[in-house]
Amino acid sequence: MQKINKITLSLLGICSFLSTSCVQANTDKNGEEKVERISVTGSRLLSIEATSPSPVTVIGEDIITASGATDIAELLNKLPSMAPGLSSGTSNYNGSAGVSTQDLRGQGAKRTLTLVNGRRHVGSIPGESTVDISSIPTGLIKRIEVLTGGASSVYGADAVAGVINIITKTDYVGSKLDLSAGISSRSDGEKHGFNFLHGLNFNDNKGNATFYFSYNKEAEIDAKDRPYTNANWQYLPNPEHVDLKLRLLAEGKTSEEVTEITKHDDIPNNIMARRYSISASPTTVVFIGGVAYTFNNDGSMRPVKLGNSGELYRPENGLTGIQTDEGGEQLGAYEFQRLRVPVEKALFNNTINYEFDSGHHFSLDTKYVKTESESRMFPHSLYGSVPLTRDNAFIRSDLGALMDQNEMYYLPIARHFSEMGQQGSDYSRDLFQIVAAVQGEFSNNWLWEFYAQYGKANADNTTINSYYEDRWLASLDSVRDENGNAVCRASIDSTAAPIPGNDYSNCVPHDVFTPMTDDLLNYIDLEHTSSQSQTQKVLHFNTSGDLFEGWAGPIAVSLGAEYRKESSETEPSEALREGYGAGYAVSRPVVGEYDVKDVFVEANIPLLKDVFMASKLDMSLSARSAHYSEAGQNTSWNVGATWQPIDDLTIRVSRSRSARAPNISEQFTSDGEGFAWLYQPCSQNRIQTAEPHVVENCKKLGVNVFKNEDGITTSDIRWYQPGILLTSGNKELDVETANTLTAGLVITPQSIENLEVTFDYWDIRLSGLISSFNVSTVVDACVEQSSLDNQFCALLTRQPDGIITHVNLKTLNLNERRTSGLDIIANYKFDALGGTFGINSIVQKLIRRDIQTDPTLELEPTVGLFAHPRWKGTINLSYENDDFRIGASTRYVGNQRSKDTYTASIVTPHETPTMMYTDLTASYNINEQLRINIGANNVFDKETPQMPEADIGGASYYTGTSGGLFDTFGRTYFASINWEF
Structure with a gap:
């Protein structure tokens, strides 16, 4: 076994951020240099020349170490080819706190395949195959290869936008301890951790065992602690x-x-x-007679303290629309939001390699990861949806007189109930994976590999500071009993019970005009835990070698077969199963599994070599046939070519068809229920302007359509009605397909040593995207068709009078997407001042991104909208010698807007400014064993652009994608020590 030495690290350093991999030179036992064939991501073939028909970006170990990243998602997310994925800065609102995912080309994390050493990895999101990239040990990573382009024919489903292949150290000898720490310039967001790596050879160097353990902890960052994110x-x-x-x-x-x-x-x-919403108040707010009132702790009433102007805005839009400016007593929209969730992670990894005398090689890789995280949001709030009645026990005389004066029987109220604490979830995740592999060589010099893999990820999600919905409603509806005592109406009148048959004798009346009491909090408080698990099993065999010697070189072929089984189980808490929690939300258990059987073949065919206008011309072919137990048969393929007409220029092109199979959530999700205000297409407002055939359809559905006194066709249905929104999976789903084209130039001028410039055009056409109709599409399309016998009406349930009560939004193969762009990469290294200077630049121009949000609509252009700027790029400068390295990296994010229709004449500002973030790193080798690294990210402390929807990172705070585009943390510092002994 060979220790990872300085020669290897130097080679990887040269490879860092290049568009192709390097050929590694080793020395055999006789001291003679030999050239090893290596594998490049995008192919299972081994070759001496590592030119790929599709672009491959390589990030070396030295770049990872210098970056100070404890989660490699921090580094990958800065690549222009990445769109915002999950990370500690983007996962507060989507049930995935503590998980990091990657999204190549903005096609969705489900369409980016993450591999470890060319093999699949168990997913960490229940019902999906998406890999938590933070579960891969940073201190074990040798390099990261990012292939952009469809690769399903080589690696199987999900490699639609590309592949992230993480290559780890498997034969380390020695011991290494890394200590790291970080903090923001505002003294929050502390990070600290350590990695310990130990490797040894045994049995005359035939075997190697590598042990790795790491622990990392990072603290939260709250939006209220940043002036640019504390209000919207x-x-x-x-x-x-x-x-x-x-x-x-x-x-x-x-x-x-x-x-x-x-x-x-x-x-x-x-x-x-x-603007600050009047309803975003820590005390109860009511709106009567054009005046907003609130209440002191003793229940006495007073006008709300408004903002600096002393004015109210938009009072006609209901309680939630009433606003004032800053300077009042209202809370900011992001008062309780997290810019970064806290994450605590421990990881153990053990790798054993053994080479037998027969030449066979055995490896066993075992990993366990434990992650703790949490998400936090606003405390429970009311925005007028639950009004008090005039006979409420706690409406005092002054308030009652005002209600009577304004002829109000119902009193809408608004308030944040901060006494209940922030709503949120605590997450506990653990992941176990084991991979056993055997490699060998047939007598004809063909190599073969067989491996078996098992992985399981579990997660518990504990919802905190929630409440029993029926107890909450019962406590709000309080009246005076015959003795004048405040009681819950449901405790003395069973017909007023929110859930008939439930016992409300212990109900605690709720005085919303004063702080909540401990007795009330104990009565309504609900904490409940749901659990999920994801299991992956893989059996894989492949063999590769030279079929025969062609006129321009050997015909290399790889072929193999793979069996994979994915299973997932989600067990909601009793509160969710029975629907007695907040909002009566109902969630059903999800239990599902599927398997896939693949056979695949790949070939590289040299066509020309060392002839006029063809120093090299190679063709690559690959195909994979996959049979899914649920989705049926699918074939993926790839055709590529590399042509080097002269030594200075390589032209590469590939055309592929890739697939993503429906995941377990999309296929097996049971019917879920949630309350919703359902739009009614036959309402009195809508039917007045409807086409004649729509009116006739409404009549057929039982709607009472009539002429009013003005002779206008109308109905007696209100525009919105309370109803139930159903969500469900679909076992009849087909695979998504992607047709991808990449074409590019690699320029390596022989007159300028170590200069490489690449231009790559790419085009992805996705069809059959798995999604659901939106509610308005379903209800409108049902009555707008010539016949009611259509797919849209089948998703609706109505009362006899035509009112829609249920909408079923099951998953379907619906939409299309078209994305194209241009990547420009330049790398240059030169020696000067006793060391080596390096310049690397990666630029992406997004030419087209047309999405179809609804199959009844045309494709809509989205280039330049949030998350998808037309231009993104990075430039990295470095200098290093034997003892010292310094680097500067600048990331460019082009301007964006929230709507394509926004122009300077309509709104100002109508788009964000272009943003540039600069990071600095420095490393110094104190001696051969000890190295220190320091650095700062966003050194100029650039603030997030101040405009609607960009104010905390490029998307509304509740979507979970904040922070993906812009730096929301501000300036941060880090330092680490690497001790190798």
């Missing part, structure tokens, strides 16, 4: 624009003329301002 921005009517319109109308201009004039002036229609 909104677009509001520009007073100058309003005044101009009124003046023009007063001069006799028509509305059409006013619109045309203001369209071309320099005054934007809307401007940006901070």
